[in-house]
Amino acid sequence: MAGTITVHNPMGYAPTVTHKPLAPRLDTLTGKTVYLVDCRFDDSDLFLKQMQDWFAEHMPAVRTVIKPLSNVYTKDDPATWEEIKAKGHAAVVGVGH
Amino acid sequence: MTLEAKYGVPVVAMHTDKFDRVARSVAEVGGMPTLRQVFVPMPIMGKTGRELRAYVDGKDPLTGRPVMQEVIEGLTKPFSDEDLRAVEYDRSTPRLCAPDTEDNLRATFEANHWTDYLPIVLPTEARVAAMLAATHRKPDEVVGRMRPTHFREAWEYTVEKVAVNAVMAGARPEYFPVILALAATGVTARHSTSSSGATMAVVNGPIRAEIGMNWGIGAMGPYNHANATIGRAYGLLSQNGQGGSVPGVTFMGSQGNGYSYNSLTLAENEERSPWEPFHVGHGLRPRDSAVSVWSGVRSTAYTLGLRETHWREHIGHMIRGMDPQVPPTLVLDPITARQFIDRGGFTSKKAVIDWLADAGRMRAREYWDYQLVQNYIYPRATFGEEPMASKLRAAPDEMIRMYEPDDIHIVVVGGETNGYWRIMGGTYQKTVSVDEWR
Numbered sequence: 001m002a003g004t005i006t007v008h009n010p011m012g013y014a015p016t017v018t019h020k021p022l023a024p025r026l027d028t029l030t031g032k033t034v035y036l037v038d039c040r041f042d043d044s045d046l047f048l049k050q051m052q053d054w055f056a057e058h059m060p061a062v063r064t065v066i067k068p069l070s071n072v073y074t075k076d077d078p079a080t081w082e083e084i085k086a087k088g089h090a091a092v093v094g095v096g097h
Numbered sequence: 098m099t100l101e102a103k104y105g106v107p108v109v110a111m112h113t114d115k116f117d118r119v120a121r122s123v124a125e126v127g128g129m130p131t132l133r134q135v136f137v138p139m140p141i142m143g144k145t146g147r148e149l150r151a152y153v154d155g156k157d158p159l160t161g162r163p164v165m166q167e168v169i170e171g172l173t174k175p176f177s178d179e180d181l182r183a184v185e186y187d188r189s190t191p192r193l194c195a196p197d198t199e200d201n202l203r204a205t206f207e208a209n210h211w212t213d214y215l216p217i218v219l220p221t222e223a224r225v226a227a228m229l230a231a232t233h234r235k236p237d238e239v240v241g242r243m244r245p246t247h248f249r250e251a252w253e254y255t256v257e258k259v260a261v262n263a264v265m266a267g268a269r270p271e272y273f274p275v276i277l278a279l280a281a282t283g284v285t286a287r288h289s290t291s292s293s294g295a296t297m298a299v300v301n302g303p304i305r306a307e308i309g310m311n312w313g314i315g316a317m318g319p320y321n322h323a324n325a326t327i328g329r330a331y332g333l334l335s336q337n338g339q340g341g342s343v344p345g346v347t348f349m350g351s352q353g354n355g356y357s358y359n360s361l362t363l364a365e366n367e368e369r370s371p372w373e374p375f376h377v378g379h380g381l382r383p384r385d386s387a388v389s390v391w392s393g394v395r396s397t398a399y400t401l402g403l404r405e406t407h408w409r410e411h412i413g414h415m416i417r418g419m420d421p422q423v424p425p426t427l428v429l430d431p432i433t434a435r436q437f438i439d440r441g442g443f444t445s446k447k448a449v450i451d452w453l454a455d456a457g458r459m460r461a462r463e464y465w466d467y468q469l470v471q472n473y474i475y476p477r478a479t480f481g482e483e484p485m486a487s488k489l490r491a492a493p494d495e496m497i498r499m500y501e502p503d504d505i506h507i508v509v510v511g512g513e514t515n516g517y518w519r520i521m522g523g524t525y526q527k528t529v530s531v532d533e534w535r
Contacts, residue, residue, distance in 0.1 A: 003198055005202070006194070007194050007222075008220040008257070009192060010262050012253055013189070013190050013253045019128045020102035020127065022101055023102075024105070026172055042472065044141060050146060071476050072477060076099065085105070090108070092111060093108055093111065094112070
């Protein structure tokens, strides 16, 4: 086509998106332990404490555990994940930002 | 996502509403697009317990549904068809754009967020070929990987992709080995941090003169073609090589940062420095050419010279004006570098740095109260990492170091029109050989 040129695309190469399945959901939270995982970012612990209070008031049959990450949120924390897997049934992780 | 996929634990991820697009985007490219995510208003930081309880009792600002209802449903509601649909797709990048007019291509590049919104040089095949001729490396060789944040996937770029972005920035082919070395650091110049950190790049060795870089008057400003376009190429390569730097999606810097336009790229004034060149202090020889990069660059303190009586106190105040989470790099005009020797007797950079580490002290209670110290240093201290753990054991009024000597650096640059100098807050990342990319 007259007056047209061809140029390179400047974008890099993305990795292929690989499907990761969700974990099975629980039938009920009654009698279960929910970990409230504090990502240790900008007062997240204070927010999760309020959520813990909400569970105590509204769903006392749910046991909650506030669990701060072992280190900075940018690092993987297998020890915490293992603990939740062993002692808990579900998790709320926050606050991302 | 790790807890869901690897450990089989149902999770709800909480975020603030400003991060909805980035949170959903991360989940999607992570292969878990229906990850349960619940949003509360921004900010969390600084809110009282009562205000945070109102967030919990309130509604998700994005869906209008009660936050706790979404949390409970997120953990218990059975899967939908969408949850069960396998997500797997390729996102291959075409080598070339569809042929079009120059005006339309410029519009396309802007619409795709491929530029920094200054005029670009369109990367025609001929221009890219000329750039590629300036290195012995093959066009399809992978140079490195970058990502805008820790949580996103890293994208990969080749020598040719670096050349494309170098052309766009207006760089000349002779600069290309420096740009390739910057790309090889893997340190993005378009980090998506809400703090808007930029990068700084310092070039050392013979390449500085070979390509006409500036280390004298105005070296850190818009007064030299090589300084300007090498840093710009680093930024464009970062944003495009890593898969984007788009506000709200792959860039969340609240205020942005003018330093990002050319990544504060400069050459060190080795000729007028009283100390060894920066790269020599990091394992290279004077005859080697290298580039060093810092990340998280945003804070700056400055003053004029070192006064005879109170220079120590003045510098102590400057250091305490920085955020303790990001260490200082002194950027000294040669006049001031020599003043450090004249006033303090510091015949080596190490002597200056050791003194600075001692001068930069504050009460432990104030140090640990900084928000960024809480976010990034306190967790490491509680994990037992030294020297953070020892600082955590200090009494509240004990004067503790803000920075350790290994984290403090010195660069000499400037044209000696006066003894102005500054402290740049920034984290030194690495020094990379330029010669390997010639």
